[in-house]
Amino acid sequence: MARLQLNQVSKRYGDFWAARDVSLDVADGEFVVLLGPSGCGKTTTLRMIAGFVEPTEGSVQIGGTDITRLPPWKRNTGMVFQSYALFPHLTVAQNVAFGLEMRKVPQAEIGPKVEEALRLVRLDHLGGRLQRQLSGGQQQRVALARALVFRPDVLLLDEPLSNLDAKLRQEVRIEIRKLQRTLNLTTVMVTHDQEEALTMADRLVVMNDGMVRQVGTQRDLYERPADDFVAGFVGRSSFLGGAVEAPNLFRSRGGLAIRCIEDSTGPALMSLRPERITVAAQQQSGFDNGFPGEVEFVSYLGGLIDIHVRLSAEDQVVAQVPNREDGFMPRVGDKVHVSWTTGAASIFPGAEYGPDAQDL
Amino acid sequence: MTAWSFIDQRRLGRWALKGFAGLVMFYILAPLIFVTWLSFYQQEIPSFPPEGYSLRWYGAILKNDRFVNGLLLSLQLGLISTAIGLAVGLPAALCLSRVRFVGREALNNLLLLPLIIPGVVLGTALYVFHVETEIATGLPIIGSLGGLVTGHVLVVIPWCVRLITASLAGFDRTLEEAAQNLGADRWTTFRRITLPSILPGVVAAAMFGFVASFGNLEMSLFLVGPGRTTLPIAILQYLEWKIDPTIASVSVVQIALVAIAMLITDRFVKISRVV
Numbered sequence: 001m002a003r004l005q006l007n008q009v010s011k012r013y014g015d016f017w018a019a020r021d022v023s024l025d026v027a028d029g030e031f032v033v034l035l036g037p038s039g040c041g042k043t044t045t046l047r048m049i050a051g052f053v054e055p056t057e058g059s060v061q062i063g064g065t066d067i068t069r070l071p072p073w074k075r076n077t078g079m080v081f082q083s084y085a086l087f088p089h090l091t092v093a094q095n096v097a098f099g100l101e102m103r104k105v106p107q108a109e110i111g112p113k114v115e116e117a118l119r120l121v122r123l124d125h126l127g128g129r130l131q132r133q134l135s136g137g138q139q140q141r142v143a144l145a146r147a148l149v150f151r152p153d154v155l156l157l158d159e160p161l162s163n164l165d166a167k168l169r170q171e172v173r174i175e176i177r178k179l180q181r182t183l184n185l186t187t188v189m190v191t192h193d194q195e196e197a198l199t200m201a202d203r204l205v206v207m208n209d210g211m212v213r214q215v216g217t218q219r220d221l222y223e224r225p226a227d228d229f230v231a232g233f234v235g236r237s238s239f240l241g242g243a244v245e246a247p248n249l250f251r252s253r254g255g256l257a258i259r260c261i262e263d264s265t266g267p268a269l270m271s272l273r274p275e276r277i278t279v280a281a282q283q284q285s286g287f288d289n290g291f292p293g294e295v296e297f298v299s300y301l302g303g304l305i306d307i308h309v310r311l312s313a314e315d316q317v318v319a320q321v322p323n324r325e326d327g328f329m330p331r332v333g334d335k336v337h338v339s340w341t342t343g344a345a346s347i348f349p350g351a352e353y354g355p356d357a358q359d360l
Numbered sequence: 361m362t363a364w365s366f367i368d369q370r371r372l373g374r375w376a377l378k379g380f381a382g383l384v385m386f387y388i389l390a391p392l393i394f395v396t397w398l399s400f401y402q403q404e405i406p407s408f409p410p411e412g413y414s415l416r417w418y419g420a421i422l423k424n425d426r427f428v429n430g431l432l433l434s435l436q437l438g439l440i441s442t443a444i445g446l447a448v449g450l451p452a453a454l455c456l457s458r459v460r461f462v463g464r465e466a467l468n469n470l471l472l473l474p475l476i477i478p479g480v481v482l483g484t485a486l487y488v489f490h491v492e493t494e495i496a497t498g499l500p501i502i503g504s505l506g507g508l509v510t511g512h513v514l515v516v517i518p519w520c521v522r523l524i525t526a527s528l529a530g531f532d533r534t535l536e537e538a539a540q541n542l543g544a545d546r547w548t549t550f551r552r553i554t555l556p557s558i559l560p561g562v563v564a565a566a567m568f569g570f571v572a573s574f575g576n577l578e579m580s581l582f583l584v585g586p587g588r589t590t591l592p593i594a595i596l597q598y599l600e601w602k603i604d605p606t607i608a609s610v611s612v613v614q615i616a617l618v619a620i621a622m623l624i625t626d627r628f629v630k631i632s633r634v635v
Contacts, residue, residue, distance in 0.1 A: 050537075051540075052537055052540075071540070071545070072540040072541050073541075073542075073544055073545050077541060078542075079537075079538070079541045081534055081537070081538060083532065083534055085532070085534040085535050085537065086538075087535060087538070087539070088557070089556045089557060098539070098542050098544075098552075099542035102542055102543030102544050102548070146542070147541075150542075
């Protein structure tokens with residue numbers, strides 16, 4: 001296992017930048033997830049690490065060695081593909097042995113190593129099976145064993161769980177994470193599934209339009225999103241358009257004066273986390289902001305309730321409240337009061353209320 | 361209309377369909393059945409009813425040098441042409457199905473062309489070409505095995521390109537990426553992963569190519585030389601001055617060879633899937 005570095009890596013097809021100036025430093029044994037919507041450049045980035053896509057600019061290093069121009073078969077990376085890509089004409093054991101054979105490992109050592117790898121993924125009893133005799137989850141584990149058996153420097157996972165059903169996905173997530181920790185694998189995973197990314201990663205890289213928007217831990221991304229895209233993509237946010245009128249005073253499009261923490265004045269976008277907003281029948285004390293509004297929509301989600309409240313013709317917020325026995329449960333059309341402290345909001349100067357800042 | 365009459369109608373329709381299908385099957389198989397029957401007749405003049413049955417006409421094939429030599433030449437020609445056709449067709453199919461370049465469609469059609477052009481036209485064109493080339497270079501081409509092979513390769517190539525392209529279309533290239541990720545270079549990837557996956561298509565291509573070459577008559581007529589006739593031509597020439605059940609027995613041998621080739625193919629790949 002080794003450290004992986006991307007230095008301002010870009011891939012351009014004509015005028016289109018599939019990835020632009022992607023820089024990333026993955027420590028030895030770290031699990032980094034590339035997260036973003038489809039077409040954001042995360043898969044291109046992964047394929048540049050594996051060697052299937054040659055970067056237009058920049059360099060890729062593994063363990064301090066520059067591998068930018070090396071073909072895939074000379075890089076020591078193990079990849080699990082979205083479709084698993086098991087060789088259909090080979091048995092499970094032969095699939096797992098393939099990487100060892102290519103590395104000219106003596107025949108006598110291949111058997112035990114294959115067995116060990118299959119035992120790691122708890123499939124040691126299925127070595128003689130063919131791909132078509134395996135379930136989706138088993139195929140996924142064979143693909144993992146095949147990628148691990150030759151001790152790659154870096155493990156690459158390309159949406160490895162997207163073909164599994166929801167329940168299995170939960171289990172495999174934890175299984176992969178445990179295995180990764182035990183073997184101290186430097187790992188890069190690509191996914192568009194936010195929850196998957198949050199549960200598995202040490203660190204996350206949020207990408208959009210080929211560019212890295214933010215790198216950080218789960219808490220970094222959630223509490224201090226770098227821009228309105230991250231605020232909307234990681235977790236949920238309601239957005240209010242407007243401007244910072246004076247230091248620490250935000251004026252929404254609908255004319256609300258909202259207290260916040262921001263010094264630079266000018267057009268800006270405010271994002272609010274739904275679970276930090278309080279909804280009550282009467283005005284509440286102890287909050288920095290409190291506004292009357294009308295309930296427009298209520299979603300009953302079981303443990304949680306979403307309450308959409310209109311504050312003015314232009315401004316709407318969503319509050320998420322726990323479903324308690326004695327809890328406040330308004331109906332559509334009710335007059336309510338919403339309150340929040342300055343900590344619930346993030347301000348993005350210069351950002352506009354638009355497609356990137358999707359309301360809930 | 362009651363429910364019963366509706367069901368009766370459906371049953372009637374089903375029987376009509378079966379009957380019609382049977383009729384068509386008979387229409388296709390009747391010549392094969394009769395020629396096989398005829399080959400076991402005892403008498404020399406094919407008349408009905410037969411006077412008795414014997415295997416003497418199969419023995420007659422072996423006594424006839426033209427048939428034996430024709431069969432050997434056709435086999436030889438089929439094998440050489442199929443080998444060359446595969447050597448050309450496999451890379452061509454790989455290129456056509458994977459590389460995007462200007463004129464790809466045109467090249468694809470060009471490679472399938474020998475299948476569409478009438479054999480007589482193809483034969484005439486090749487004959488004239490061989491004559492001109494022989495005059496220009498002094499090399500013995502007309503009526504040589506080499507000359508025949510050049511023609512037969514043309515007949516084999518379309519089958520190879522078509523069938524191998526078809527099997528490549530169903531091949532998931534992620535498998536190649538997986539192999540390369542595991543440390544296999546391009547050649548090893550092709551040998552260990554791609555080729556085994558498209559092998560059914562390659563076998564089918566070889567068999568169809570061989571059968572196309574083995575049964576070719578029209579084009580070969582222009583390319584054979586003295587003392588060098590293929591089996592279909594030997595049969596045609598024999599028919600010109602004699603009709604006896606030898607023709608039938610030699611046809612049965614030919615049918616059997618083609619049938620064996622088809623059965624072998626079917627073991628690797630369902631023929632109904634590739635044609």
